[in-house]
Amino acid sequence: MKKLLYIGWIGFNNLGDELLWHIFRDKCKEYLNEDQIEIIPSVPGTDMKNVEQYDAVILGGGSLLLPGYLQILQNALHKGKSVMIWGSGIDWIEKKNLDLLMNDQLLSMEQNFKQKDIEVLDEVIEKALFVGVRGPLTKKAIEIMLGSEKANKIQIIGDPGLLLEEPDPNKLQAKEKLIGINWGTTFNRLYGGNESLVEKQLVEAAKKLIESGYKIMIYSVWGDDRPHCDRLFEKINVPESVILDKNLYTEQQLIEKLSKCTATINFKLHANYLSFAANVPAIALGYRFKIFDNAASLGLEQLVVSTDSQQLTKEILERIEIIENSGEEILEQYQSSKKKYQPLLESLFTKNFLA
Structure with missing residues (x-):
């Protein structure tokens, strides 16, 4: 053998x-x-x-x-x-x-x-x-x-x-006006060197999205990230419009959970793949080289927001607008790369x- x-x-x-x-x-x-x-x-x-x-x-x-x-x-x-x-x-x-x-x-x-x-x-x-x-x-x-x-x-x-593997269509959930946010930590080893500032701007973006009629679902893909998701939930401080999902799912379970979202905003690299597998366009927070390398491989560079940006809130909202206007084309680009x-x-x- x-x-x-x-x-x-x-x-x-x-x-x-x-x-x-x-x-x-x-x-x-x-x-x-x-x-x-x-x-x-x-x-x-x-x-x-x-x-x-x-x-x-x-x-x-x-x-x-x-x-x-x-x-x-x-x-x-x-x-x-x-x-x-x-x-x-x-x-x-x-x-x-x-x-x-x-x-x-x-x-x-x-x-x-x-x-x-x-x-x-x-x-x-x-x-x-x-x-x-x-x-x-x-x-x-x-x-x-x-x-x-x-x-x-x-x-x-x-x-x-x-x-x-893309899920059984029968297991996919009906679309909602919902934005998934994957948050966590890299122990401050990220572009810009200021994780707390990124979190602050992410909170502002979430609040503006809620004001425009979206609900938010916060989720993690690593156990160590859960306390950071707790803190993000507390700082957004609109509990009636924010779901805090602290469960750690298998990949297929999470794909099914994400399928109801309009879009996702993701800190960790493979959260983007889970989102796309759920047929949901993904915005990537460009915290290290690998995020940009990955986006270049998919032809989706326009959906990356670098974590050293001083206008991260504004740039996230601009990407949401791109997805609102061109979501199908983004999904087609992903499928073409696949x-x-x-x-x-x-x-x-x-x-x-x-x-």
């Missing part, structure tokens, strides 16, 4: 990372012979440095193109193991460098990758069987480090969250890389 190690940030009750693992697991069941393959997820306690017992190592979805994880992949290659990268992305690039990168003016990635890290990345990209990254900004950053020729091997395959990336994401399974 072939043993595969799936590396993800899993086992921490974070729905976004858990759903990426669930998608990988389910696609393996769909395409591969369960009698011949055993998949081991990198839950806490898994010894990822000792790869001797595995036949292949897969770096899964999430912002995992980091020196530590790349060293695990390099170690696996040195042990003669197969290595694959499936929908991973880069993160933690400063806002000023993001702006430079987007304008093709960034010359170095040295703030994130030292020379020794670049050498590891170079070897991993060269020798991996499959290299599929989340978005175009991740690929651009790698091109800066390795050069465009070496980066030619890299495919942009989208985020595995695109493979979320149609483009789905075969690329599934090629890891359909083209026998794992067999």
